[in-house]
Amino acid sequence: MTSAAPAREVGSGRRLTAKRTRQLVGFFYALPTLVYVICFFIIPVILVAWMSAHGCKLLTCTIPNPGQLNLPDNYSSVSGNDLFWPAVFFTIEYTVLATVLLIGMGLGLALLVQKGGRWVSVLRTSFLVPGALGLATASLLFWGVYSGAIGPFNPLMDGLNSLGTQLGLVTQTSQISFLGSPNTALLSTTVLIVWKYAGFYMIILLVGLQAIPRDVYEAASIDGASRWQTFRFITLPLLRPSIALSMILCITGSLLAFDQFYVLTKGGPDNTTVTLVQLIYREAFIRQNLGTAAAVSIIVLVALFLLNALQFRGLRGNVAD
Amino acid sequence: METNSTLSRTPSYVLQGGLAILFLFPIIWAAVASVSPSPGSSQVFGYGLGNYKTLYDSGVGLPTWLLNSVVISVLTVTFVLAVSMMGGYAFAKFSFPGKNVLFLSTLAILMVPSATLLIPIYLLHNFARTVPIIDQIANMNLVWLALVLGMFQLPFATYMMRISFESVPREIEEAALVDGSGTFAAFRHILLPLVRPGIVTVALFAFLAAWNDFFAPLILINSSAEQPLPLALVNLRQQTMGAVDFGSTEAGVVVMSIPCLILFLLLQRYYVQGFMSGAIKG
Numbered sequence: 001m002t003s004a005a006p007a008r009e010v011g012s013g014r015r016l017t018a019k020r021t022r023q024l025v026g027f028f029y030a031l032p033t034l035v036y037v038i039c040f041f042i043i044p045v046i047l048v049a050w051m052s053a054h055g056c057k058l059l060t061c062t063i064p065n066p067g068q069l070n071l072p073d074n075y076s077s078v079s080g081n082d083l084f085w086p087a088v089f090f091t092i093e094y095t096v097l098a099t100v101l102l103i104g105m106g107l108g109l110a111l112l113v114q115k116g117g118r119w120v121s122v123l124r125t126s127f128l129v130p131g132a133l134g135l136a137t138a139s140l141l142f143w144g145v146y147s148g149a150i151g152p153f154n155p156l157m158d159g160l161n162s163l164g165t166q167l168g169l170v171t172q173t174s175q176i177s178f179l180g181s182p183n184t185a186l187l188s189t190t191v192l193i194v195w196k197y198a199g200f201y202m203i204i205l206l207v208g209l210q211a212i213p214r215d216v217y218e219a220a221s222i223d224g225a226s227r228w229q230t231f232r233f234i235t236l237p238l239l240r241p242s243i244a245l246s247m248i249l250c251i252t253g254s255l256l257a258f259d260q261f262y263v264l265t266k267g268g269p270d271n272t273t274v275t276l277v278q279l280i281y282r283e284a285f286i287r288q289n290l291g292t293a294a295a296v297s298i299i300v301l302v303a304l305f306l307l308n309a310l311q312f313r314g315l316r317g318n319v320a321d
Numbered sequence: 322m323e324t325n326s327t328l329s330r331t332p333s334y335v336l337q338g339g340l341a342i343l344f345l346f347p348i349i350w351a352a353v354a355s356v357s358p359s360p361g362s363s364q365v366f367g368y369g370l371g372n373y374k375t376l377y378d379s380g381v382g383l384p385t386w387l388l389n390s391v392v393i394s395v396l397t398v399t400f401v402l403a404v405s406m407m408g409g410y411a412f413a414k415f416s417f418p419g420k421n422v423l424f425l426s427t428l429a430i431l432m433v434p435s436a437t438l439l440i441p442i443y444l445l446h447n448f449a450r451t452v453p454i455i456d457q458i459a460n461m462n463l464v465w466l467a468l469v470l471g472m473f474q475l476p477f478a479t480y481m482m483r484i485s486f487e488s489v490p491r492e493i494e495e496a497a498l499v500d501g502s503g504t505f506a507a508f509r510h511i512l513l514p515l516v517r518p519g520i521v522t523v524a525l526f527a528f529l530a531a532w533n534d535f536f537a538p539l540i541l542i543n544s545s546a547e548q549p550l551p552l553a554l555v556n557l558r559q560q561t562m563g564a565v566d567f568g569s570t571e572a573g574v575v576v577m578s579i580p581c582l583i584l585f586l587l588l589q590r591y592y593v594q595g596f597m598s599g600a601i602k603g
Contacts, residue, residue, distance in 0.1 A: 025504050026415020033408035033479060034423055036400075040442070040472035041430050047441035056444075063448040112337055119337075125589065126341040129348065132585035132592070134533025136551040137577040140558070140570055141351045150359045150567045152350055195347065203596050256434050259535050263555055277436045284440055285540070297437040305432060 051294035058288035067291065074295040083271060084296070087279040094186060094275065095254035101194050103246050106201025107239075113202065114209055128199035135196065139263035142192040146178035146264070153178075182272035185265045189273070192260060197253075201246050208242025209235070244315045248308065255304060276300055348578065355572040362568025372572035379557060379569070381546045383576070389463060390532060390549040396467035397531035398524050401474045405523055409482020409516075410508055414494065424479070431476045439540045442469055446541055466541050466549075470531045478523040481595070485519030486512065522595040525588050529581060550577055 047063075052074055054066035061067055078084055113124045130138065145151050153176055178188040212235065220230050236243075258277040261267060267274040267282075274282070280300070284293035356368050364371035377383045411417075412424050430438075446465055449455045458464055489512055497507035513520070538552045548556065554573040558565065585592055 022415060023417040026411045026417040026420070029407045029411035029415065029508075030417070030420070030423060031407075032404040033411070033427060033475070036404050036468075036472065036475065037423065037426050037430075040468060041433075041438070042426070044438050044441040044445060045433065047444060048437055051441060051444065061444060062451075063444060109340070112340070123337055123341050125586075126344050128589070128593070129582065129585065130344060132529065132581045133348075133578050134529075134535070134551060134581065136535035136555060137533060137574055137581075140551075140554055141347055141574045141578075143558075144354060144567050144571045144574070145347055145350065147565075147567050149361060149565070150354050150357075150571070152354075195344065199344075200596060203593060207597055256436070258436070262535075262539075277434070280436045280440070281540075284443075290440060290444065294440050297434065297440055300434055301437045304434060308432070 048294045048298060051291055052298050054291050056289075056291035056294065058285065058290055061290050070291055074292050075299070077292060078296055078299060081279075081283070081292075081296075083274055083279050083282070086271065087274045087276050090186075090273060091255055091257070091275045094190065094257060094273075095251055097186065097190050098193050098254045098257075099247060099250045101190060102197055102201055102250050103205075103243065105194050105198040106205050106246065107243075109198055109202040110205040110209055113206065124199075124202075127202055130196045131199045133196065135259040136263055138192060138196050139260045142188070142195075143264055146188055151178075179265055180269065182269060185269065185273050189260050189264050192264070193254075197250075201250070204246050204249075205239065205242050208239045212238045241315065244311070248311045248315065251311070252304065252308065255300075255307075348582075351571050351574050351578070355568065355575050357568075359568055362566050364568055372566075372568040373576075375566065375569040376572050376576070380553070383550075383573075385546060386548055386550045386553040387576070389547060390551075392460065392463050393467050393470065393538075393549050394528050394531040396464060397470045397474070398527045400467060400471035401478045401527040402520065402524055404471070405475065405478035405482045406513070406516075406520065408479050409486050409519075410512065412479070412483040413486030413489075414491075424483075427479050428476045430472065435473060435536060438472075439469075439537060443540055460547075462542060462544075462547050466538060467531065469537050469541065470534055471527070473537075474523075474527045474530055477526060477595075481519050481523050482516065485516035489515050518591065518594075521588065522591045525584060525591055526595055528584065532580065533577075 051061070051066060053069060053071050054061075055068045055070040055074070056066045109127050113120045113127070133141070145153075148154055157176060177184060179185045216234055216238070217230065220234055225233070256277050257275045258281070261273050261275055261278060262281075265273045267278055276296075277300075280293050280297050283296060284290050355372050356364065356370060358364050358366055358368065362372055363375040408427070412420065446462075449465065450461070455461065493511060493515070494507055497511045498504070502510070533551065534549075535551045535555070538549050539555075542548055542552060545553075545556075550573065554570060554577070557573075558570050
């Protein structure tokens with residue numbers, strides 16, 4: 001009995017060093033992550049704030065010499081930038097269009113492939129295939145699809161034109177201009193995006209659909225609810241968390257659109273399809289103002305952060321319902 | 322619904338089949354268009370591989386760009402796997418001061434637009450090139466690009482590896498430690514094989530992201546010989562004066578797509594699971 005107390009003390013001392021060693025080992029395993037996050041995330045975030053405060057020019061700006069302090073001009077001049085407000089409005093327009101179409105399409109596809117089976121898994125795979133391609137690759141693909149030179153709609157239009165001429169319905173042959181006017185360019189790009197990402201939202205919404213318990217549907221069918229009533233009053237409300245999540249992902253992704261417009265429209269015709277990220281790119285690498293580009297990118301970061309915070313509050317509210 | 326006959330389901334089958342064809346059509350079209358005759362391309366008469374030949378010979382050539390893409394993708398996968406396997410293990414099985422702050426900082430990468438990070442990273446890249454030791458690294462620009470692409474993958478990869486390690490029962494690791502193996506031996510021989518599905522998912526997404534990325538190379542790569550394939554294809558298209566060669570662009574699209582399609586079809590299960598865990602909980 002007398003030796004019990006010191007033994008416990010030694011034991012706890014050893015446990016303390018063991019715990020300390022284990023902490024060190026854990027820290028050692030986390031060390032690469034720490035170094036990586038500091039070098040490629042924390043330092044760049046500090047650097048972009050620092051750049052946004054200076055008149056940093058593409059060719060002369062270096063790490064010790066960012067040029068003159070240019071506050072608050074870098075920020076206050078943003079709203080005077082000729083492309084800024086058009087870019088804000090266009091990006092919002094595109095985001096609304098893409099979000100509505102993508103979630104509508106994703107929900108439609110999810111309802112189609114809800115049940116299992118061999119045929120359904122073939123369907124799911126074919127809806128998911130476009131997502132495996134890169135966005136720039138898919139944009140180059142559709143650039144060909146939309147072209148007058150090799151696009152598949154061209155022979156189709158030729159056929160329609162000659163049919164129309166023979167029947168005397170048309171006197172002038174016409175071609176579809178997919179990227180020629182601001183509205184068709186927006187619509188054509190959105191079609192590409194829906195094609196590429198619909199399968200992704202199908203999967204998210206499918207997970208939500210399959211989480212709805214079967215007995216809820218059974219109770220509804222016993223009560224004599226029609227298919228539309230079941231969808232409207234059971235499926236949709238119970239799917240709200242999944243729909244809200246899809247919306248957050250889709251809105252964030254669309255607000256940051258770049259590749260598809262860079263490849264398909266280059267921001268044209270007449271700078272009508274310049275998105276916010278394209279504006280940042282142009283400001284930095286074409287107009288060579290790294291400082292103001294950094295300022296715009298910080299404004300976008302803050303706006304996105306506030307929007308996400310707002311949406312997450314909405315999402316939490318939905319779950320609580 | 323159970324009483325539906327095959328006949329009454331026919332419209333639904335037609336709709337489903339039509340949709341499936343609509344989704345597959347552009348990819349099939351690109352493959353056909355790349356070998357079809359069209360004026361202004363290198364394949365004017367009959368079907369053949371003329372467009373691929375042009376792509377092979379243009380600029381510094383397809384082999385160089387393809388090799389760049391492979392190097393960038395392999396490096397990115399290596400960096401992401403090495404860092405996230407160790408980090409995931411640390412976050413799942415150890416406690417140390419600052420653990421939660423570091424984990425949340427890693428996830429915070431998702432909150433910052435890539436453009437916001439690439440602008441300072443461009444400047445940092447210029448700075449790194451003035452440091453003699455760093456500048457002497459072979460293919461320094463490609464290594465740098467792979468590190469940047471790896472950073473964008475780090476939140477998903479770390480999260481994925483953390484939940485993979487967390488799902489391994491504590492007893493298995495403890496049994497290995499009692500047997501006298503050190504933490505590294507336990508990590509290497511006992512735990513890593515158990516989290517293989519997570520590793521495959523992380524590697525798959527890192528590869529696809531690096532192989533397909535366009536924005537980061539657009540900003541960080543400025544020599545034609547160091548371009549990865551997507552950037553080279555877009556630039557090639559712009560350099561052609563006058564008549565645009567759609568044929569060889571679509572040939573490039575096919576070359577870019579083949580590895581993605583093969584990996585997707587082989588690893589579809591991991592692909593879907595990755596989407597779900599990344600999307601729902603990330």
